[in-house]
Amino acid sequence: MLxxxxxxxxxxxxxxxxxxxxxxxxxxxxxxxxxxxxxxxGKTTLLNCIAGINQIDGGTIELDGFPVHNLTESQxxxxxxxxxxxxxxxxxxxxxxxVLENVVLPLSKDKKSDQIRKxxxxxxxxxxxxxxxxxxxxxxxxxxxxxxxxxxxxxxxDPKLIICDEPTGNLDNDNKKxxxxxxxxxxxxxxxxxxxxxxxxxxxxxxxxxxxxNNSLSEVVKVL
Ligand SMILES: Nc1ncnc2c1ncn2[C@@H]1O[C@H](COP(=O)(O)OP(=O)(O)OP(=O)(O)O)[C@@H](O)[C@H]1O
Ligand SMILES: [Mg+2]
Numbered sequence: 001m002l003x004x005x006x007x008x009x010x011x012x013x014x015x016x017x018x019x020x021x022x023x024x025x026x027x028x029x030x031x032x033x034x035x036x037x038x039x040x041x042g043k044t045t046l047l048n049c050i051a052g053i054n055q056i057d058g059g060t061i062e063l064d065g066f067p068v069h070n071l072t073e074s075q076x077x078x079x080x081x082x083x084x085x086x087x088x089x090x091x092x093x094x095x096x097x098x099v100l101e102n103v104v105l106p107l108s109k110d111k112k113s114d115q116i117r118k119x120x121x122x123x124x125x126x127x128x129x130x131x132x133x134x135x136x137x138x139x140x141x142x143x144x145x146x147x148x149x150x151x152x153x154x155x156x157x158d159p160k161l162i163i164c165d166e167p168t169g170n171l172d173n174d175n176k177k178x179x180x181x182x183x184x185x186x187x188x189x190x191x192x193x194x195x196x197x198x199x200x201x202x203x204x205x206x207x208x209x210x211x212x213x214n215n216s217l218s219e220v221v222k223v224l
Contacts, residue, residue, distance in 0.1 A: 007059030034206030
């Protein structure tokens with residue numbers, strides 16, 4: 001489903017050096033890939049490249065045969081809206097929209113509103129956000145509540161590829177377990193999942209484990 005082939009990304013502040021080089025990765029439907037690595041090595045940037053948010057400086061990225069790296073901005077934005085669910089490290093909830101509106105927004109121009117609303121309510125329920133939160137603005141939520149709303153929003157379009165950047169970073173143990181359960185079920189239903197995490201327990205849930213370190217990505221053999 002996703003094939004990342006020898007991609008290279010220059011450093012943001014020095015185009016003569018690389019943040020990462022020759023990174024290759026493929027993820028199939030029903031697969032969960034975890035990526036670990038020290039802070040600042042470029043994990044979030046790699047995810048942004050895969051989603052077409054950041055440009056790459058070499059190599060190719062194909063999602064279901066579509067060359068993400070070569071698409072126009074509007075094509076990339078359509079792919080993100082319809083095929084990718086992105087759980088951002090910093091949530092990126094829209095501050096002037098309510099919890100329910102944030103979850104509904106990615107699909108608001110594509111489907112009937114009562115249908116999406118129903119789905120949004122179901123997803124919010126799954127991540128443990130109840131009705132009394134629906135009309136709140138993100139500023140009135142705790143970090144963990146924001147993270148769970150962001151997870152519900154990422155799943156509203158039933159994405160083929162789910163990209164998670166530290167999806168459990170702000171959650172207590174119970175909520176973390178619940179999110180891991182949701183991701184496992186999505187994987188079993190045929191979604192492809194990429195998780196970046198600093199949490200070993202989360203990383204080990206993946207079918208394959210990679211580390212981004214010293215400018216390159218390598219597979220790590222899991223020690224059980
Ligand atoms: N838009 C940007 N402009 C300038 N520098 C950036 C930008 N985005 C990222 N960087 C820099 O690129 C490097 C990689 O950042 P990135 O966020 O990808 O790291 P990370 O591996 O996700 O780290 P963490 O584990 O802390 O989330 C960092 O040194 C960061 O400061
Ligand atoms: Mg990051």
